[in-house]
Amino acid sequence: xxxxxxxxxxxxxxxxxxxxxxxxxxxxxxxxxxxxxxxxxxxxxxxxxxxxxxxxxxxxxxxxxxxxxxxxxxxxxxxxxxxxxxxxxxxxxxxxxxxxxxxxxxxxxxxxxxxxxxxxxxxxxxxxxxxxxxxxxxxxxxxxxxxxxxxxxxxxxxxxxxxxxx
Numbered sequence: 630x631x632x633x634x635x636x637x638x639x640x641x642x643x644x645x646x647x648x649x650x651x652x653x654x655x656x657x658x659x660x661x662x663x664x665x666x667x668x669x670x671x672x673x674x675x676x677x678x679x680x681x682x683x684x685x686x687x688x689x690x691x692x693x694x695x696x697x698x699x700x701x702x703x704x705x706x707x708x709x710x711x712x713x714x715x716x717x718x719x720x721x722x723x724x725x726x727x728x729x730x731x732x733x734x735x736x737x738x739x740x741x742x743x744x745x746x747x748x749x750x751x752x753x754x755x756x757x758x759x760x761x762x763x764x765x766x767x768x769x770x771x772x773x774x775x776x777x778x779x780x781x782x783x784x785x786x787x788x789x790x791x792x793x794x795x
C-alpha cells in the first residue's frame with residue numbers, strides 16, 4: 630500500500646512540475662518575438678524543397694505598395710496542435726514570388742507554409758523552425774496549385790493575421 634501511495638505521489642509531483650514548466654515556457658514565449666532572419670527552405674514530408682522563405686532586409690526590402698499586384702488578407706484561428714490551409718488557391722509557376730506580412734499571436738511555436746493541392750503535401754520550414762513574425766517572401770519551387778498553410782505546434786489557440794501578395 631505504501632508503494633502505491635509513493636508512486637501516486639511521485640506522479641502528481643511530476644505532473645505539477647511539468648505543468649508549471651509549460652506555463653512558464655508559454656509566458657516566456659509571449660514576451661519574445663521570434664523573427665526569421667535568414668533564408669529557410671519549406672520542405673514536404675519527404676524532404677523535397679517546396680519553396681524558400683527569404684526575410685526582408687536593408688539589401689532586399691519589401692516592395693513598394695504601388696508595385697504589388699494582388700493582396701489578400703490573412704485572418705486565421707488555428708486550434709491546439711492543428712494544421713490547415715487557406716481555401717484561396719493560387720496557380721503558381723516555378724520561381725513565383727509570394728510576399729508575406731503575417732504576425733502570429735500569441736507569440737508561440739507556429740509555422741506558416743504552403744499546401745500543394747496537386748500533390749496533397751504540406752511544405753513547412755526545414756528543421757521545424759517557427760516564428761511569430763513572417764515578414765518576407767516565398768519563392769515557389771515548382772509549378773502547382775498552392776494555398777498558404779498554418780500549423781499550430783502548441784496547446785493553445787493561435788491567430789494568424791496580416792497579408793500576402795501574389
